[in-house]
Amino acid sequence: MLSQERNQLLTQVGPGTPMGQLLRRYWMPVAIASELTPTQPTKRVRVLGEDLVLFRDRAGRLGLIGERCPHRGVSLEYGIPDPKGLRCPYHGWLFDRAGRCLDQPCEPPDSTFKHRIRMAAYPVQELGGLIFAYLGPEPAPELPRWDLLVQQGVIRTIGWCVVPANWLQIMENSLDPIHFEWLHGRYFEWVFEQQGVRPERWTLSKHHQKIGFDLFEYGIVKRRVLVGQTEEDDDWRIGHPVVFPNMLRVGDAALHTFQIRVPMDDTHTYHLWYSCFVPDPGVEIPPDYPIVAYENPIWEADGKRFVVDYIDGQDMMCWVTQGPVADRTTEHLGTTDKGIILYRQLLLQEMAKVERGEDPMCVFRTPHERIDLPQEHSRYRDGGQLSKVARVWSTKYAPNLEEILQLVHGREDTAMLL
Amino acid sequence: MWPENPIRFCPHCGQSLDHPKSLVNLFWTATTDVYFCWCYHCHWRGEITPVERVESAEVVEEGSMAMPGLAPSSPYLH
Ligand code: FES
Ligand SMILES: [Fe+2]
Ligand SMILES: [Zn+2]
Numbered sequence: 019m020l021s022q023e024r025n026q027l028l029t030q031v032g033p034g035t036p037m038g039q040l041l042r043r044y045w046m047p048v049a050i051a052s053e054l055t056p057t058q059p060t061k062r063v064r065v066l067g068e069d070l071v072l073f074r075d076r077a078g079r080l081g082l083i084g085e086r087c088p089h090r091g092v093s094l095e096y097g098i099p100d101p102k103g104l105r106c107p108y109h110g111w112l113f114d115r116a117g118r119c120l121d122q123p124c125e126p127p128d129s130t131f132k133h134r135i136r137m138a139a140y141p142v143q144e145l146g147g148l149i150f151a152y153l154g155p156e157p158a159p160e161l162p163r164w165d166l167l168v169q170q171g172v173i174r175t176i177g178w179c180v181v182p183a184n185w186l187q188i189m190e191n192s193l194d195p196i197h198f199e200w201l202h203g204r205y206f207e208w209v210f211e212q213q214g215v216r217p218e219r220w221t222l223s224k225h226h227q228k229i230g231f232d233l234f235e236y237g238i239v240k241r242r243v244l245v246g247q248t249e250e251d252d253d254w255r256i257g258h259p260v261v262f263p264n265m266l267r268v269g270d271a272a273l274h275t276f277q278i279r280v281p282m283d284d285t286h287t288y289h290l291w292y293s294c295f296v297p298d299p300g301v302e303i304p305p306d307y308p309i310v311a312y313e314n315p316i317w318e319a320d321g322k323r324f325v326v327d328y329i330d331g332q333d334m335m336c337w338v339t340q341g342p343v344a345d346r347t348t349e350h351l352g353t354t355d356k357g358i359i360l361y362r363q364l365l366l367q368e369m370a371k372v373e374r375g376e377d378p379m380c381v382f383r384t385p386h387e388r389i390d391l392p393q394e395h396s397r398y399r400d401g402g403q404l405s406k407v408a409r410v411w412s413t414k415y416a417p418n419l420e421e422i423l424q425l426v427h428g429r430e431d432t433a434m435l436l
Numbered sequence: 437m438w439p440e441n442p443i444r445f446c447p448h449c450g451q452s453l454d455h456p457k458s459l460v461n462l463f464w465t466a467t468t469d470v471y472f473c474w475c476y477h478c479h480w481r482g483e484i485t486p487v488e489r490v491e492s493a494e495v496v497e498e499g500s501m502a503m504p505g506l507a508p509s510s511p512y513l514h
Contacts, residue, residue: 019438019461019462019463020438020460020461020462021438021456021460022438023456024456024459024460027456027457036457347437347438348437350464351461351462351463351464352463352464352465353463353465355463356463356472359459359461359463359472362459362461363459363461363472363474363481366457366458366459366474366476367474367479369457370457370476
């Protein structure tokens with residue numbers, strides 16, 4: 019339980035708020051690269067309380083500038099790409115990637131008015147099929163080359179969803195290991211029962227005997243010991259990290275994933291499921307297999323019921339039903355919630371670093387090839403367990419999932435739990 | 437509801453824990469309220485538990501020699 023004041027401090031992300039200032043120290047993914055095409059070269063982006071437009075100009079360069087034209091406020095989402103930037107559809111003003119106005123076609127030719135126009139503009143970079151933006155103070159740090167973003171020899175998919183909930187309750191879900199045995203275990207069994215489906219065995223319901231949290235260089239490592247396991251099992255010995263401030267890394271020998279939570283504003287989060295399928299030993303995969311993007315649904319077709327028959331839909335049901343901003347003045351945390359408390363403390367600790375003018379955790383200033391993270395191989399003593407549940411979690415909605423499973427196994431996939 | 441003024445000062449540096457950038461996070465165990473605290477001023481971190489009833493966590497077993505500081509041959513042991 020927290021005071022209202024602290025709940026606001028931890029959840030408000032707009033410009034000028036302490037949490038907003040901390041989060042602005044990080045490169046945030048704002049789009050999947052394949053969203054920008056020659057016929058749709060713009061995307062409206064809301065991030066950390068700012069409305070922006072991402073675009074690719076006719077020279078192929080990316081830009082991120084204020085959404086509204088400074089002339090009379092029309093959205094540049096409908097802008098016309100130009101070799102030098104983006105033109106407003108209304109009267110043709112041209113803006114470059116630095117937010118300068120280069121041309122006002124209807125003003126007198128010798129007018130210097132355009133030099134007085136300036137709009138918000140932020141650096142953007144593409145890596146691993148994602149487009150990242152940096153909204154913080156200059157100089158921008160290095161874009162972290164996390165292992166999965168640069169890994170060779172895997173097949174990637176990227177799921178996305180705009181979740182109508184504050185970012186913090188989504189992150190806190192990642193510090194709550196025991197929800198797995200209930201939400202994705204027992205609750206899933208109940209959903210199966212409602213649907214008249216009988217999975218042979220549902221390992222996700224295994225009971226947690228012990229959970230642990232350790233700070234490490236890049237965030238917090240979560241560990242668990244399930245019934246029948248010891249501390250020698252990967253789930254405890256290696257564990258998997260919450261990468262500070264807004265990323266979960268989870269996976270096993272067959273599937274390595276990130277879940278990235280980008281705060282759009284106080285009540286919306288752009289959620290990405292970044293999955294890398296690892297081919298079985300000796301299996302060759304096509305070298306240029308495309309990265310396929312897909313949307314993960316929250317709602318059934320009626321727009322009222324949550325989609326609860328896949329793992330991430332279950333998570334979203336929990337995040338959204340906590341309310342747009344979870345009320346932490348009425349929560350009742352128990353002993354299994356200590357990971358959540360540790361994460362809150364870490365946020366405040368790193369916020370204080372920013373106030374002192376220091377770089378917080380996971381801000382990198384030196385160029386690097388790749389940053390490796392801990393990776394479990396056999397979760398739940400089940401080897402490549404995650405790929406076995408690929409049909410009931412985020413990747414369920416990848417239109418090419420069956421093809422991917424066939425490619426990475428080099429044969430028809432049969433080893434599925436469902 | 438959030439209790440009024442639960443823990444007000446840092447036990448380490450004595451500055452106010454009311455500072456919103458300090459953490460005072462209440463959680464519960466079976467028998468007690470526990471305040472997880474982190475001080476913005478000095479970075480001290482600890483858990484504070486109001487004592488409702490004085491109890492001994494472990495009872496020394498009868499005949500046990502396990503009394504700290506007393507050798508088994510001590511004349512004080514009977
Ligand atoms: S049992 Fe945890 S939210 Fe209800
Ligand atoms: Fe979950
Ligand atoms: Zn102190």
